[in-house]
Amino acid sequence: MTPSTDLAALPIPIKLERGIATFTLDVAVLGHTDAADTSGRIGPRKTQNYFGIDTRGDSYYYEGLVYPGGTFPKPTAPTTLSVNPKAPPKLNNEVVWDFTKAKPIGTLMGRGWLLINGARDPYKDSRGTVVDQTRTAPHLLSTHNIFLGAFTPDVLTPPMLVTSGMENGNDPDNEPMMRALTGGTGPFRFAEGEVRQERIGRNTTALKTFSDFASVYAPNYRFHFKIRL
Amino acid sequence: MTTERDRRSFIKTVGAGGLAVAAAGPAVAAAAAQAPKGRTMMLPPVEAWLNMKPDSNGVVRFSVDVAVLGHTDAIDASGRIGPKDSQNYFSIDVRGDTFYVEGALYPGGTIPDPTVVTQGRPGGRASRHYQQVWDFTKAQPVGHWMSRGWAIINGVDEYKDTKGTVVERKRTEPHLLTEHNYVFGRMTGDNLTPEMLISSGADDGNDPEKEILVRAITGGTGRFKFARGQVVEHILGRNTTTLRSFSNFPNAFSPNYRFEFEVKLT
Numbered sequence: 001m002t003p004s005t006d007l008a009a010l011p012i013p014i015k016l017e018r019g020i021a022t023f024t025l026d027v028a029v030l031g032h033t034d035a036a037d038t039s040g041r042i043g044p045r046k047t048q049n050y051f052g053i054d055t056r057g058d059s060y061y062y063e064g065l066v067y068p069g070g071t072f073p074k075p076t077a078p079t080t081l082s083v084n085p086k087a088p089p090k091l092n093n094e095v096v097w098d099f100t101k102a103k104p105i106g107t108l109m110g111r112g113w114l115l116i117n118g119a120r121d122p123y124k125d126s127r128g129t130v131v132d133q134t135r136t137a138p139h140l141l142s143t144h145n146i147f148l149g150a151f152t153p154d155v156l157t158p159p160m161l162v163t164s165g166m167e168n169g170n171d172p173d174n175e176p177m178m179r180a181l182t183g184g185t186g187p188f189r190f191a192e193g194e195v196r197q198e199r200i201g202r203n204t205t206a207l208k209t210f211s212d213f214a215s216v217y218a219p220n221y222r223f224h225f226k227i228r229l
Numbered sequence: 230m231t232t233e234r235d236r237r238s239f240i241k242t243v244g245a246g247g248l249a250v251a252a253a254g255p256a257v258a259a260a261a262a263q264a265p266k267g268r269t270m271m272l273p274p275v276e277a278w279l280n281m282k283p284d285s286n287g288v289v290r291f292s293v294d295v296a297v298l299g300h301t302d303a304i305d306a307s308g309r310i311g312p313k314d315s316q317n318y319f320s321i322d323v324r325g326d327t328f329y330v331e332g333a334l335y336p337g338g339t340i341p342d343p344t345v346v347t348q349g350r351p352g353g354r355a356s357r358h359y360q361q362v363w364d365f366t367k368a369q370p371v372g373h374w375m376s377r378g379w380a381i382i383n384g385v386d387e388y389k390d391t392k393g394t395v396v397e398r399k400r401t402e403p404h405l406l407t408e409h410n411y412v413f414g415r416m417t418g419d420n421l422t423p424e425m426l427i428s429s430g431a432d433d434g435n436d437p438e439k440e441i442l443v444r445a446i447t448g449g450t451g452r453f454k455f456a457r458g459q460v461v462e463h464i465l466g467r468n469t470t471t472l473r474s475f476s477n478f479p480n481a482f483s484p485n486y487r488f489e490f491e492v493k494l495t
Contacts (some may be wrong), residue, residue, distance in 0.1 A: 023406070030388070030396060030397055031254065032384075032388045032396075032397070033310070033324055034326025035308050035310045035324050036308060036325075036328065037305070037307050037308025037325060039305075039307040039308070049455055057318045059308065059327060060325075061308070061324055061325055061379045061381075061406075062310070063324070063381075063397075065396075073398065076290060078369070098390065098392060099390060099396045100394055109379075109406050111378075111379050120490050124308075140270065143408075143429070145406060145429060145430065145431070147431075148485075151400060151402065151403060153402065153434065153435065153436055153439055154439060156402060156403045156431060156434045156439075156440070156441070156442050157403065157430060157431050157442045157443045157444070158443060160430060160443070161445075162430075162445045162447055175301040182445070182448065183428070183429055183445030183446055183447040183448075183457070183459075184380075184445050184459075185430065185443040185445050185459045186443065186459075188362065188445075189445070189446075189457070189458055189459040189491070190457045190458060191459065203390070204390040204391050204392050204393065204394070204396075205390045205396060206390075206391055209312075215391060217391075
């Protein structure tokens with residue numbers, strides 16, 4: 001079975017040119033699946049003031065629903081967040097997806113570690129030299145498994161892409177992230193390449209990790225893949 | 230789906246007792262034949278069973294068997310969305326659980342296929358894959374398997390968003406999202422990192438007769454340092470160790486797996 005035949009069976013359009021496949025996926029994070037484990041955190045474990053402590057050591061898992069690229073409308077109304085109401089309104093804080101307009105074609109599973117070091121005092125080595133200072137972006141180091149298809153008893157693992165990299169900055173309107181494609185299955189089994197991740201507004205689920213604040217809506221992402229098969 | 234067709238094609242071509250196992254089979258079968266009855270079989274060295282010869286498409290195919298060591302099944306429920314002290318994994322949301330587990334790695338074909346339909350847990354389904362087919366006295370492992378990841382079972386009927394729309398329903402399979410390291414050699418003080426392959430993907434389903442999963446190769450070392458490809462995983466009966474994560478239940482014996490690799494090395 002040739003790769004192009006395999007690709008034609010996928011639920012998304014894929015452009016194939018000179019052996020390079022390009023395609024786009026939209027993902028709406030499901031806020032209720034945002035499961036953080038603070039037991040390994042360097043800083044205080046019970047606070048959600050992530051930008052004032054060293055959160056490194058936190059692990060987390062979340063899921064998102066996958067749609068063909070272009071499904072989500074672009075945000076148009078700059079909006080503030082309850083977690084930081086004094087910050088300037090941002091386009092990508094607007095809720096643009098409510099899950100009623102289309103059925104998902106797959107699932108994204110993300111997991112990893114928090115990277116935010118919000119400790120105000122710098123870290124010094126045993127000789128008093130400053131070796132590490134406050135760094136509040138990017139927020140996460142993660143692996144994504146993106147399954148293109150539904151999980152059924154007969155198909156436990158639909159075709160999949162795996163990526164690794166960092167996520168999230170402090171300005172949602174300026175948040176392009178590059179991630180490495182580390183593997184795949186089915187038509188992507190010999191794939192290599194990269195993916196650009198950007199924000200595209202928020203959706204109507206609320207993030208568990210900001211449960212101390214009113215309705216911090218979960219983000220949406222758009223992923224632009226460029227891979228060699 | 231495409232992968233399902235791929236999987237069937239792959240299994241038909243090389244898997245589940247096919248060519249990949251056959252490649253290891255003669256060496257393993259010879260070892261079994263030479264072992265005195267009731268004694269440990271001396272498995273052949275890795276170069277004798279690990280087929281590294283590519284086919285006309287540049288694809289190398291081989292298989293390994295793994296017996297999961299139940300006492301290493303170390304689960305951490307501290308990040309779990311649902312109740313943290315429950316082992317009733319299929320009626321709560323266990324997402325957020327992390328775990329680590331090891332297995333003993335053998336050449337593909339070492340662990341026999343189960344043949345006797347056996348009852349699983351009381352009241353549960355019966356399957357030949359609940360039969361204990363491996364007791365660790367038959368051969369010394371030739372390598373290690375290490376797995377870690379997250380539990381992904383959501384046993385909650387439905388979740389709604391802030392507007393009351395149902396956005397997610399119960400999903401009880403697959404069970405895990407994991408990374409596997411397949412270590413082709415025994416780790417010693419003088420050989421800390423024998424050559425290795427790494428895969429990423431989902432593990433385990435509810436029906437052992439249908440439990441076939443396709444995973445992505447994400448890296449490797451040694452002869453696998455440029456490896457790309459996929460690996461098909463299926464269950465292969467149970468062994469004589471018991472799973473710690475089911476310690477509230479009697480005789481939850483650990484599974485064995487067969488992994489059928491399909492990789493390009495350049």
